[in-house]
Amino acid sequence: MRIAAPAVILDHVWRPEWGADDGEHFRALVREAHAGDTWVSDGNFALATFDLRLPRADLVVWLERPRWLCLWRASTRVFRAGEQHRLADLAKVGAFIWNFDRINRPRIEAALRQTGPDVPVVRLRTDKETAAFLLKARALEKAVRPV
Numbered sequence: 696m697r698i699a700a701p702a703v704i705l706d707h708v709w710r711p712e713w714g715a716d717d718g719e720h721f722r723a724l725v726r727e728a729h730a731g732d733t734w735v736s737d738g739n740f741a742l743a744t745f746d747l748r749l750p751r752a753d754l755v756v757w758l759e760r761p762r763w764l765c766l767w768r769a770s771t772r773v774f775r776a777g778e779q780h781r782l783a784d785l786a787k788v789g790a791f792i793w794n795f796d797r798i799n800r801p802r803i804e805a806a807l808r809q810t811g812p813d814v815p816v817v818r819l820r821t822d823k824e825t826a827a828f829l830l831k832a833r834a835l836e837k838a839v840r841p842v
Contacts, residue, residue, distance in 0.1 A: 699836060703728040705738025718743060741803045749811030760813045765792045
């Protein structure tokens, strides 16, 4: 299901060949991509970009899926045509997913509190919750869209 707001896919903004020295260039691209009045930002990069995105955000939608499902989906992406993910990246991505609750979740939660304390957070844990949320968002979008 799609909504009318343009999507900014942060994994497509960040280039795999970039290193730590490319952070400011990445931030400039993120700032530019989020300059419009409406957007949906897909991706984490919380510590690098929350200060740019959250002050302009109306809502944070956090997909909280089981670790096994995230690992499965990440590994299947490696084999899809057209995906930029490579087999060599799988170990790094797998470690990120495996350690997410212990390392990254606390950092992201702290960044949310610091940078966007008044931005509501919706946590979706299942496909059913996600589908219901998208239906509600689509209905709301239709109701407020000017004719």
